[in-house]
Amino acid sequence: MRKIKVHIADDHQLLIDGIEAVLSSEENIEVVGSSLNGEDVLDWFASNEADILILDINMPKIDGIAVLQSFLKNGIQQKVIVLSSYDDTKLIKEVLKIGASGFLAKKCAGEHIVEAINAIYCNKQYFSESVKDKLLSTFTNNLSSIEEMSKESSFFSSLTPRETDVLKLICKQFNSKEISIALHISTNTVETHRKNLINKLKVKNVVGLAIYAMKNNIV
Amino acid sequence: MRKIKVHIADDHQLLIDGIEAVLSSEENIEVVGSSLNGEDVLDWFASNEADILILDINMPKIDGIAVLQSFLKNGIQQKVIVLSSYDDTKLIKEVLKIGASGFLAKKCAGEHIVEAINAIYCNKQYFSESVKDKLLSTFTNNLSSIEEMSKESSFFSSLTPRETDVLKLICKQFNSKEISIALHISTNTVETHRKNLINKLKVKNVVGLAIYAMKNNIV
DNA sequence: TTTTACATCACTAAAAACCGTTAGAAGCAA
DNA sequence: TTGCTTCTAACGGTTTTTAGTGATGTAAAA
Numbered sequence: 001m002r003k004i005k006v007h008i009a010d011d012h013q014l015l016i017d018g019i020e021a022v023l024s025s026e027e028n029i030e031v032v033g034s035s036l037n038g039e040d041v042l043d044w045f046a047s048n049e050a051d052i053l054i055l056d057i058n059m060p061k062i063d064g065i066a067v068l069q070s071f072l073k074n075g076i077q078q079k080v081i082v083l084s085s086y087d088d089t090k091l092i093k094e095v096l097k098i099g100a101s102g103f104l105a106k107k108c109a110g111e112h113i114v115e116a117i118n119a120i121y122c123n124k125q126y127f128s129e130s131v132k133d134k135l136l137s138t139f140t141n142n143l144s145s146i147e148e149m150s151k152e153s154s155f156f157s158s159l160t161p162r163e164t165d166v167l168k169l170i171c172k173q174f175n176s177k178e179i180s181i182a183l184h185i186s187t188n189t190v191e192t193h194r195k196n197l198i199n200k201l202k203v204k205n206v207v208g209l210a211i212y213a214m215k216n217n218i219v
Numbered sequence: 220m221r222k223i224k225v226h227i228a229d230d231h232q233l234l235i236d237g238i239e240a241v242l243s244s245e246e247n248i249e250v251v252g253s254s255l256n257g258e259d260v261l262d263w264f265a266s267n268e269a270d271i272l273i274l275d276i277n278m279p280k281i282d283g284i285a286v287l288q289s290f291l292k293n294g295i296q297q298k299v300i301v302l303s304s305y306d307d308t309k310l311i312k313e314v315l316k317i318g319a320s321g322f323l324a325k326k327c328a329g330e331h332i333v334e335a336i337n338a339i340y341c342n343k344q345y346f347s348e349s350v351k352d353k354l355l356s357t358f359t360n361n362l363s364s365i366e367e368m369s370k371e372s373s374f375f376s377s378l379t380p381r382e383t384d385v386l387k388l389i390c391k392q393f394n395s396k397e398i399s400i401a402l403h404i405s406t407n408t409v410e411t412h413r414k415n416l417i418n419k420l421k422v423k424n425v426v427g428l429a430i431y432a433m434k435n436n437i438v
Numbered sequence: 439t440t441t442t443a444c445a446t447c448a449c450t451a452a453a454a455a456c457c458g459t460t461a462g463a464a465g466c467a468a
Numbered sequence: 469t470t471g472c473t474t475c476t477a478a479c480g481g482t483t484t485t486t487a488g489t490g491a492t493g494t495a496a497a498a
Contacts, residue, residue: 011326012326013325014238014332015325017329018233018238018240018241018329019237020329021237021243021244085231104233106231106233107232107255109232109233110233110236110237110239110240160473160474162474163474171426173422173427175453175455176454176455177454185476185477186476186477189478191456192475192477193475194455194456205394205455206424206429207389207392208392209426210425210429210430211429214433379444381445382444382445394485395484404445405446405448406447407446408445408446408447410486411445411446413485414486414487417487424454424486425485
Protein backbone atom coordinates (compact mmCIF):
# COMPACT_ATOMS: atom_id res chain seq x y z
CA MET A 1 0.00 0.00 0.00
CA ARG A 2 1.24 3.43 -0.90
CA LYS A 3 1.49 5.66 2.14
CA ILE A 4 0.39 9.27 2.23
CA LYS A 5 3.53 11.38 2.48
CA VAL A 6 3.25 14.26 4.92
CA HIS A 7 5.53 17.19 5.65
CA ILE A 8 5.01 19.11 8.90
CA ALA A 9 5.95 22.76 9.34
CA ASP A 10 5.69 24.48 12.70
CA ASP A 11 8.08 26.62 14.69
CA HIS A 12 7.58 24.46 17.76
CA GLN A 13 9.60 21.28 17.48
CA LEU A 14 7.52 19.87 20.30
CA LEU A 15 4.35 20.13 18.23
CA ILE A 16 6.06 18.56 15.21
CA ASP A 17 7.22 15.63 17.33
CA GLY A 18 3.76 15.39 18.82
CA ILE A 19 1.96 15.29 15.50
CA GLU A 20 4.52 12.83 14.20
CA ALA A 21 3.87 10.60 17.19
CA VAL A 22 0.12 10.83 16.61
CA LEU A 23 0.53 9.94 12.95
CA SER A 24 2.97 7.10 13.64
CA SER A 25 0.08 4.89 14.69
CA GLU A 26 -1.58 5.36 11.31
CA GLU A 27 -0.50 2.70 8.88
CA ASN A 28 -1.29 4.65 5.73
CA ILE A 29 0.50 7.86 6.71
CA GLU A 30 4.20 8.57 6.64
CA VAL A 31 5.98 11.71 7.80
CA VAL A 32 8.68 12.43 5.25
CA GLY A 33 9.99 15.72 6.53
CA SER A 34 9.56 18.71 8.78
CA SER A 35 10.50 22.37 8.92
CA LEU A 36 10.79 24.93 11.70
CA ASN A 37 10.17 27.98 9.52
CA GLY A 38 8.81 29.05 6.16
CA GLU A 39 12.21 29.34 4.54
CA ASP A 40 12.96 25.71 5.31
CA VAL A 41 9.59 24.68 3.86
CA LEU A 42 10.34 26.33 0.54
CA ASP A 43 13.85 24.88 0.51
CA TRP A 44 12.56 21.41 1.26
CA PHE A 45 9.86 21.50 -1.42
CA ALA A 46 12.40 22.74 -3.96
CA SER A 47 14.01 19.31 -4.01
CA ASN A 48 11.48 16.98 -2.37
CA GLU A 49 7.83 16.28 -2.52
CA ALA A 50 5.02 15.32 -0.20
CA ASP A 51 1.34 14.59 -0.71
CA ILE A 52 0.29 16.89 2.06
CA LEU A 53 1.89 19.82 3.83
CA ILE A 54 0.72 20.59 7.35
CA LEU A 55 1.52 24.25 7.65
CA ASP A 56 1.50 26.49 10.69
CA ILE A 57 0.66 30.12 9.99
CA ASN A 58 2.76 31.66 12.70
CA MET A 59 6.36 31.03 11.87
CA PRO A 60 9.46 33.21 11.99
CA LYS A 61 11.23 34.56 8.90
CA ILE A 62 8.70 33.52 6.28
CA ASP A 63 5.24 32.79 7.64
CA GLY A 64 2.69 30.29 6.42
CA ILE A 65 0.82 32.86 4.34
CA ALA A 66 3.99 33.72 2.47
CA VAL A 67 4.67 30.05 1.85
CA LEU A 68 1.22 29.62 0.32
CA GLN A 69 1.70 32.73 -1.80
CA SER A 70 5.01 31.41 -3.01
CA PHE A 71 3.38 28.12 -4.06
CA LEU A 72 0.66 30.07 -5.85
CA LYS A 73 3.14 32.31 -7.63
CA ASN A 74 5.25 29.40 -8.82
CA GLY A 75 2.24 27.36 -9.90
CA ILE A 76 2.94 24.61 -7.38
CA GLN A 77 -0.18 22.54 -6.72
CA GLN A 78 0.45 21.47 -3.16
CA LYS A 79 -2.24 20.13 -0.89
CA VAL A 80 -2.00 22.09 2.32
CA ILE A 81 -3.63 21.83 5.73
CA VAL A 82 -3.25 25.08 7.59
CA LEU A 83 -2.74 25.00 11.34
CA SER A 84 -3.39 28.00 13.49
CA SER A 85 -3.70 29.02 17.11
CA TYR A 86 -6.28 31.55 16.12
CA ASP A 87 -9.48 30.54 14.35
CA ASP A 88 -9.84 34.01 12.98
CA THR A 89 -12.40 34.31 10.17
CA LYS A 90 -10.24 36.67 8.15
CA LEU A 91 -7.38 34.25 8.40
CA ILE A 92 -9.45 31.26 7.33
CA LYS A 93 -10.87 32.99 4.28
CA GLU A 94 -7.49 34.31 3.33
CA VAL A 95 -5.70 30.97 3.41
CA LEU A 96 -8.51 29.28 1.51
CA LYS A 97 -8.25 31.92 -1.16
CA ILE A 98 -4.54 31.42 -1.57
CA GLY A 99 -4.69 27.70 -1.92
CA ALA A 100 -5.13 25.86 1.34
CA SER A 101 -7.41 22.80 1.29
CA GLY A 102 -8.06 22.52 4.97
CA PHE A 103 -7.90 24.47 8.17
CA LEU A 104 -7.35 23.09 11.65
CA ALA A 105 -7.32 25.10 14.84
CA LYS A 106 -4.63 23.86 17.20
CA LYS A 107 -7.23 23.44 19.88
CA CYS A 108 -8.80 20.57 17.99
CA ALA A 109 -7.99 16.97 18.82
CA GLY A 110 -5.22 14.90 17.34
CA GLU A 111 -7.59 12.46 15.69
CA HIS A 112 -8.89 15.27 13.48
CA ILE A 113 -5.53 15.70 11.89
CA VAL A 114 -5.74 12.12 10.70
CA GLU A 115 -9.23 12.73 9.34
CA ALA A 116 -8.03 15.89 7.65
CA ILE A 117 -5.11 14.17 5.98
CA ASN A 118 -7.29 11.37 4.65
CA ALA A 119 -9.98 13.75 3.43
CA ILE A 120 -7.62 16.08 1.66
CA TYR A 121 -5.68 13.23 0.12
CA CYS A 122 -8.99 12.30 -1.54
CA ASN A 123 -9.31 15.85 -2.87
CA LYS A 124 -11.92 16.84 -0.33
CA GLN A 125 -11.79 19.85 1.94
CA TYR A 126 -11.52 19.67 5.71
CA PHE A 127 -12.33 22.09 8.50
CA SER A 128 -12.39 21.56 12.22
CA GLU A 129 -15.73 22.11 13.93
CA SER A 130 -14.90 25.46 15.49
CA VAL A 131 -13.76 26.73 12.11
CA LYS A 132 -16.98 25.64 10.44
CA ASP A 133 -18.96 27.48 13.08
CA LYS A 134 -16.94 30.62 12.57
CA LEU A 135 -17.41 30.53 8.82
CA LEU A 136 -21.12 29.84 9.03
CA SER A 137 -21.74 32.68 11.44
CA THR A 138 -20.02 35.07 9.09
CA PHE A 139 -22.17 34.02 6.19
CA THR A 140 -25.35 34.32 8.16
CA ASN A 141 -24.36 37.60 9.77
CA ASN A 142 -23.35 39.21 6.55
CA LEU A 143 -24.97 38.50 3.22
CA SER A 144 -22.44 40.51 1.28
CA SER A 145 -19.59 38.41 2.53
CA ILE A 146 -18.33 37.65 -0.95
CA GLU A 147 -17.69 41.30 -1.69
CA GLU A 148 -16.17 41.61 1.73
CA MET A 149 -13.82 38.79 0.99
CA SER A 150 -12.48 40.53 -2.07
CA LYS A 151 -12.10 43.73 -0.09
CA GLU A 152 -10.25 41.89 2.60
CA SER A 153 -7.87 40.58 0.01
CA SER A 154 -4.29 41.69 0.23
CA PHE A 155 -4.89 41.90 3.94
CA PHE A 156 -1.79 39.88 4.34
CA SER A 157 0.12 41.76 1.70
CA SER A 158 3.56 41.47 3.11
CA LEU A 159 5.28 44.42 4.65
CA THR A 160 8.34 46.08 3.19
CA PRO A 161 11.65 45.44 4.97
CA ARG A 162 11.67 48.92 6.37
CA GLU A 163 8.13 48.64 7.64
CA THR A 164 9.09 45.44 9.36
CA ASP A 165 12.03 47.21 11.01
CA VAL A 166 9.74 49.91 12.31
CA LEU A 167 7.13 47.41 13.46
CA LYS A 168 9.71 45.43 15.42
CA LEU A 169 10.84 48.54 17.24
CA ILE A 170 7.26 49.57 17.91
CA CYS A 171 6.83 46.21 19.61
CA LYS A 172 9.90 46.97 21.73
CA GLN A 173 7.79 49.83 23.02
CA PHE A 174 9.95 52.44 21.32
CA ASN A 175 8.26 55.70 20.47
CA SER A 176 8.73 57.39 17.12
CA LYS A 177 11.68 59.46 18.27
CA GLU A 178 13.50 56.46 19.66
CA ILE A 179 12.83 54.54 16.47
CA SER A 180 14.16 57.40 14.37
CA ILE A 181 17.39 57.37 16.36
CA ALA A 182 17.71 53.60 16.15
CA LEU A 183 17.22 53.57 12.37
CA HIS A 184 19.02 56.86 11.67
CA ILE A 185 16.03 58.42 9.92
CA SER A 186 13.79 61.37 10.74
CA THR A 187 10.83 61.05 13.05
CA ASN A 188 8.64 62.21 10.17
CA THR A 189 9.71 59.18 8.20
CA VAL A 190 9.00 56.90 11.12
CA GLU A 191 5.53 58.35 11.40
CA THR A 192 4.97 57.82 7.69
CA HIS A 193 5.89 54.18 8.11
CA ARG A 194 3.55 53.95 11.08
CA LYS A 195 0.71 55.42 9.06
CA ASN A 196 1.40 53.07 6.17
CA LEU A 197 1.48 50.10 8.53
CA ILE A 198 -1.82 51.08 10.10
CA ASN A 199 -3.45 51.51 6.68
CA LYS A 200 -1.93 48.41 5.16
CA LEU A 201 -2.85 46.11 8.02
CA LYS A 202 -6.26 47.76 8.44
CA VAL A 203 -5.83 48.31 12.16
CA LYS A 204 -6.81 51.30 14.27
CA ASN A 205 -3.65 52.07 16.22
CA VAL A 206 -0.35 50.75 17.56
CA VAL A 207 -2.15 48.16 19.61
CA GLY A 208 -3.43 46.64 16.39
CA LEU A 209 0.09 46.68 15.02
CA ALA A 210 1.50 44.98 18.09
CA ILE A 211 -1.16 42.29 17.98
CA TYR A 212 -0.60 41.72 14.27
CA ALA A 213 3.12 41.41 14.95
CA MET A 214 2.55 38.92 17.74
CA LYS A 215 0.15 36.80 15.72
CA ASN A 216 2.57 36.76 12.81
CA ASN A 217 5.61 36.03 14.90
CA ILE A 218 7.37 39.20 13.86
CA VAL A 219 8.22 39.77 17.50
CA MET B 220 7.35 -1.17 37.87
CA ARG B 221 5.58 1.91 39.09
CA LYS B 222 4.94 4.34 36.28
CA ILE B 223 5.45 8.09 36.52
CA LYS B 224 2.00 9.66 36.43
CA VAL B 225 1.77 12.74 34.27
CA HIS B 226 -0.96 15.32 33.78
CA ILE B 227 -0.81 17.58 30.74
CA ALA B 228 -2.36 21.05 30.63
CA ASP B 229 -2.40 23.09 27.44
CA ASP B 230 -5.12 25.00 25.65
CA HIS B 231 -4.32 23.23 22.39
CA GLN B 232 -5.77 19.75 22.36
CA LEU B 233 -3.51 18.97 19.43
CA LEU B 234 -0.41 19.56 21.54
CA ILE B 235 -1.81 17.46 24.38
CA ASP B 236 -2.49 14.59 22.00
CA GLY B 237 0.95 15.06 20.51
CA ILE B 238 2.77 14.95 23.83
CA GLU B 239 0.65 11.98 24.86
CA ALA B 240 1.65 10.18 21.70
CA VAL B 241 5.31 10.97 22.31
CA LEU B 242 5.07 9.70 25.87
CA SER B 243 3.15 6.57 24.92
CA SER B 244 6.35 4.98 23.68
CA GLU B 245 7.92 5.40 27.10
CA GLU B 246 7.32 2.39 29.30
CA ASN B 247 7.82 4.14 32.61
CA ILE B 248 5.52 7.07 31.91
CA GLU B 249 1.75 7.16 32.03
CA VAL B 250 -0.53 10.05 31.14
CA VAL B 251 -3.27 10.07 33.75
CA GLY B 252 -5.12 13.20 32.76
CA SER B 253 -5.21 16.42 30.80
CA SER B 254 -6.75 19.87 30.98
CA LEU B 255 -7.49 22.59 28.46
CA ASN B 256 -7.36 25.48 30.91
CA GLY B 257 -6.17 26.46 34.37
CA GLU B 258 -9.55 26.01 35.97
CA ASP B 259 -9.70 22.39 34.86
CA VAL B 260 -6.20 21.82 36.24
CA LEU B 261 -7.20 23.02 39.69
CA ASP B 262 -10.42 20.99 39.57
CA TRP B 263 -8.55 17.89 38.52
CA PHE B 264 -5.90 18.18 41.20
CA ALA B 265 -8.58 18.73 43.83
CA SER B 266 -9.59 15.10 43.55
CA ASN B 267 -6.74 13.37 41.73
CA GLU B 268 -3.00 13.28 41.83
CA ALA B 269 -0.09 13.02 39.46
CA ASP B 270 3.65 12.87 39.92
CA ILE B 271 4.27 15.55 37.39
CA LEU B 272 2.21 18.33 35.88
CA ILE B 273 3.19 19.60 32.46
CA LEU B 274 1.78 23.10 32.49
CA ASP B 275 1.41 25.58 29.68
CA ILE B 276 1.66 29.22 30.71
CA ASN B 277 -0.70 30.63 28.13
CA MET B 278 -4.13 29.35 28.88
CA PRO B 279 -7.54 30.97 28.95
CA LYS B 280 -9.49 31.73 32.14
CA ILE B 281 -6.80 30.86 34.68
CA ASP B 282 -3.29 30.85 33.26
CA GLY B 283 -0.33 28.71 34.27
CA ILE B 284 1.10 31.35 36.59
CA ALA B 285 -2.15 31.50 38.50
CA VAL B 286 -2.21 27.72 38.78
CA LEU B 287 1.28 27.73 40.29
CA GLN B 288 0.30 30.51 42.66
CA SER B 289 -2.72 28.56 43.73
CA PHE B 290 -0.58 25.50 44.50
CA LEU B 291 1.79 27.72 46.48
CA LYS B 292 -1.00 29.31 48.42
CA ASN B 293 -2.59 26.00 49.33
CA GLY B 294 0.71 24.40 50.22
CA ILE B 295 0.47 21.80 47.47
CA GLN B 296 3.88 20.37 46.67
CA GLN B 297 3.39 19.54 43.02
CA LYS B 298 6.27 18.90 40.64
CA VAL B 299 5.66 21.06 37.62
CA ILE B 300 7.28 21.39 34.22
CA VAL B 301 6.34 24.70 32.66
CA LEU B 302 5.81 24.87 28.91
CA SER B 303 5.94 28.13 27.06
CA SER B 304 6.06 29.53 23.56
CA TYR B 305 8.22 32.34 24.83
CA ASP B 306 11.51 31.68 26.53
CA ASP B 307 11.38 35.03 28.18
CA THR B 308 13.88 35.48 31.01
CA LYS B 309 11.42 37.26 33.24
CA LEU B 310 8.94 34.47 32.75
CA ILE B 311 11.46 31.74 33.54
CA LYS B 312 12.64 33.39 36.73
CA GLU B 313 9.09 34.05 37.79
CA VAL B 314 7.85 30.50 37.38
CA LEU B 315 10.90 29.10 39.13
CA LYS B 316 10.29 31.41 42.04
CA ILE B 317 6.69 30.30 42.36
CA GLY B 318 7.43 26.64 42.38
CA ALA B 319 8.14 25.17 38.95
CA SER B 320 10.89 22.55 38.76
CA GLY B 321 11.55 22.72 35.05
CA PHE B 322 11.02 24.91 32.05
CA LEU B 323 10.68 23.79 28.45
CA ALA B 324 10.32 26.06 25.46
CA LYS B 325 7.83 24.64 22.97
CA LYS B 326 10.43 24.92 20.29
CA CYS B 327 12.47 22.16 21.90
CA ALA B 328 12.27 18.56 20.75
CA GLY B 329 9.87 15.93 22.03
CA GLU B 330 12.63 13.78 23.46
CA HIS B 331 13.47 16.54 25.93
CA ILE B 332 10.10 16.25 27.51
CA VAL B 333 10.91 12.66 28.39
CA GLU B 334 14.27 13.73 29.82
CA ALA B 335 12.60 16.47 31.77
CA ILE B 336 10.00 14.14 33.27
CA ASN B 337 12.63 11.63 34.36
CA ALA B 338 14.91 14.30 35.82
CA ILE B 339 12.21 16.03 37.77
CA TYR B 340 10.78 12.77 39.02
CA CYS B 341 14.22 12.26 40.63
CA ASN B 342 13.95 15.67 42.28
CA LYS B 343 16.33 17.32 39.86
CA GLN B 344 15.69 20.46 37.87
CA TYR B 345 15.42 20.58 34.10
CA PHE B 346 15.78 23.33 31.53
CA SER B 347 15.89 23.14 27.79
CA GLU B 348 19.08 24.39 26.14
CA SER B 349 17.68 27.67 24.90
CA VAL B 350 16.39 28.43 28.36
CA LYS B 351 19.77 27.71 29.94
CA ASP B 352 21.40 30.09 27.48
CA LYS B 353 18.92 32.81 28.24
CA LEU B 354 19.44 32.47 31.98
CA LEU B 355 23.22 32.37 31.72
CA SER B 356 23.37 35.46 29.55
CA THR B 357 21.35 37.36 32.13
CA PHE B 358 23.68 36.39 34.90
CA THR B 359 26.78 37.34 32.95
CA ASN B 360 25.28 40.55 31.64
CA ASN B 361 24.09 41.70 34.97
CA LEU B 362 25.87 40.96 38.20
CA SER B 363 23.11 42.38 40.33
CA SER B 364 20.58 39.99 38.93
CA ILE B 365 19.55 38.72 42.32
CA GLU B 366 18.36 42.12 43.41
CA GLU B 367 16.71 42.49 40.04
CA MET B 368 14.83 39.29 40.56
CA SER B 369 13.38 40.54 43.79
CA LYS B 370 12.46 43.80 42.11
CA GLU B 371 10.83 41.92 39.31
CA SER B 372 8.82 40.01 41.84
CA SER B 373 5.09 40.50 41.80
CA PHE B 374 5.54 41.11 38.11
CA PHE B 375 2.74 38.73 37.54
CA SER B 376 0.70 39.99 40.42
CA SER B 377 -2.66 39.38 38.95
CA LEU B 378 -4.72 42.23 37.66
CA THR B 379 -7.96 43.30 39.24
CA PRO B 380 -11.15 42.36 37.39
CA ARG B 381 -11.68 45.92 36.30
CA GLU B 382 -8.13 46.27 35.06
CA THR B 383 -8.63 43.12 33.05
CA ASP B 384 -11.81 44.57 31.54
CA VAL B 385 -9.94 47.68 30.48
CA LEU B 386 -6.99 45.70 29.15
CA LYS B 387 -9.26 43.55 27.02
CA LEU B 388 -10.84 46.60 25.45
CA ILE B 389 -7.45 48.19 24.90
CA CYS B 390 -6.56 45.10 22.93
CA LYS B 391 -9.69 45.60 20.85
CA GLN B 392 -8.03 48.85 19.84
CA PHE B 393 -10.53 50.95 21.74
CA ASN B 394 -9.34 54.34 22.94
CA SER B 395 -10.07 55.62 26.44
CA LYS B 396 -13.28 57.32 25.43
CA GLU B 397 -14.64 54.22 23.72
CA ILE B 398 -13.69 52.14 26.75
CA SER B 399 -15.43 54.56 29.08
CA ILE B 400 -18.62 54.22 27.05
CA ALA B 401 -18.37 50.45 26.91
CA LEU B 402 -17.85 50.15 30.66
CA HIS B 403 -20.16 53.02 31.64
CA ILE B 404 -17.45 54.87 33.56
CA SER B 405 -15.72 58.19 33.04
CA THR B 406 -12.70 58.51 30.77
CA ASN B 407 -10.76 59.72 33.80
CA THR B 408 -11.31 56.39 35.45
CA VAL B 409 -10.28 54.54 32.35
CA GLU B 410 -7.07 56.53 32.25
CA THR B 411 -6.38 55.75 35.87
CA HIS B 412 -6.74 52.05 35.11
CA ARG B 413 -4.41 52.45 32.16
CA LYS B 414 -1.80 54.13 34.35
CA ASN B 415 -2.10 51.43 36.98
CA LEU B 416 -1.77 48.73 34.35
CA ILE B 417 1.35 50.34 32.91
CA ASN B 418 2.92 50.69 36.36
CA LYS B 419 1.89 47.28 37.58
CA LEU B 420 3.13 45.42 34.54
CA LYS B 421 6.24 47.59 34.26
CA VAL B 422 5.71 48.39 30.61
CA LYS B 423 6.25 51.66 28.76
CA ASN B 424 2.98 52.14 26.89
CA VAL B 425 -0.10 50.48 25.39
CA VAL B 426 2.06 48.35 23.16
CA GLY B 427 3.56 46.77 26.24
CA LEU B 428 0.07 46.17 27.57
CA ALA B 429 -1.07 44.55 24.34
CA ILE B 430 1.94 42.28 24.24
CA TYR B 431 1.47 41.31 27.87
CA ALA B 432 -2.15 40.50 27.13
CA MET B 433 -1.23 38.37 24.14
CA LYS B 434 1.46 36.46 25.99
CA ASN B 435 -0.92 35.81 28.85
CA ASN B 436 -3.83 34.85 26.68
CA ILE B 437 -6.03 37.62 27.97
CA VAL B 438 -6.93 38.37 24.37
C1' DT C 439 -11.38 48.92 64.35
C1' DT C 440 -8.01 50.20 61.47
C1' DT C 441 -5.82 49.22 57.47
C1' DT C 442 -5.73 47.76 52.79
C1' DA C 443 -7.23 47.09 48.15
C1' DC C 444 -10.30 48.48 44.69
C1' DA C 445 -12.99 51.33 41.77
C1' DT C 446 -14.21 55.65 40.89
C1' DC C 447 -13.47 60.65 39.30
C1' DA C 448 -10.86 65.18 38.51
C1' DC C 449 -7.35 68.60 36.87
C1' DT C 450 -3.16 69.99 34.49
C1' DA C 451 0.41 69.84 31.25
C1' DA C 452 3.51 67.71 28.27
C1' DA C 453 4.46 64.08 25.08
C1' DA C 454 3.15 61.16 21.62
C1' DA C 455 0.19 59.38 18.25
C1' DC C 456 -2.81 60.02 14.48
C1' DC C 457 -4.58 62.07 9.93
C1' DG C 458 -4.22 63.80 5.27
C1' DT C 459 -1.46 65.07 1.84
C1' DT C 460 2.45 65.96 -0.89
C1' DA C 461 6.78 64.92 -3.03
C1' DG C 462 11.64 63.82 -4.40
C1' DA C 463 15.17 60.04 -5.14
C1' DA C 464 16.41 55.39 -6.15
C1' DG C 465 15.65 51.09 -8.10
C1' DC C 466 13.42 47.70 -10.64
C1' DA C 467 10.55 45.74 -14.34
C1' DA C 468 7.45 45.67 -18.30
C1' DT D 469 10.89 55.30 -21.29
C1' DT D 470 7.34 54.79 -18.36
C1' DG D 471 5.26 53.10 -14.49
C1' DC D 472 5.59 50.96 -9.93
C1' DT D 473 7.35 50.37 -5.34
C1' DT D 474 10.03 51.70 -1.58
C1' DC D 475 12.23 54.82 1.34
C1' DT D 476 12.66 59.09 2.61
C1' DA D 477 10.92 63.68 4.41
C1' DA D 478 7.93 67.48 5.47
C1' DC D 479 3.72 70.48 7.08
C1' DG D 480 -0.21 71.57 9.75
C1' DG D 481 -3.48 70.23 12.62
C1' DT D 482 -6.29 67.20 15.85
C1' DT D 483 -6.77 63.63 19.11
C1' DT D 484 -5.00 60.57 22.45
C1' DT D 485 -1.94 59.03 25.69
C1' DT D 486 0.99 59.53 29.48
C1' DA D 487 2.59 61.45 34.00
C1' DG D 488 1.79 63.39 38.35
C1' DT D 489 -1.15 64.30 42.10
C1' DG D 490 -5.13 64.17 44.83
C1' DA D 491 -9.52 62.60 46.52
C1' DT D 492 -13.73 59.74 47.87
C1' DG D 493 -16.65 55.65 48.96
C1' DT D 494 -16.85 50.82 49.76
C1' DA D 495 -15.87 46.32 51.04
C1' DA D 496 -12.88 42.96 52.74
C1' DA D 497 -9.11 41.63 55.72
C1' DA D 498 -6.06 41.90 59.62
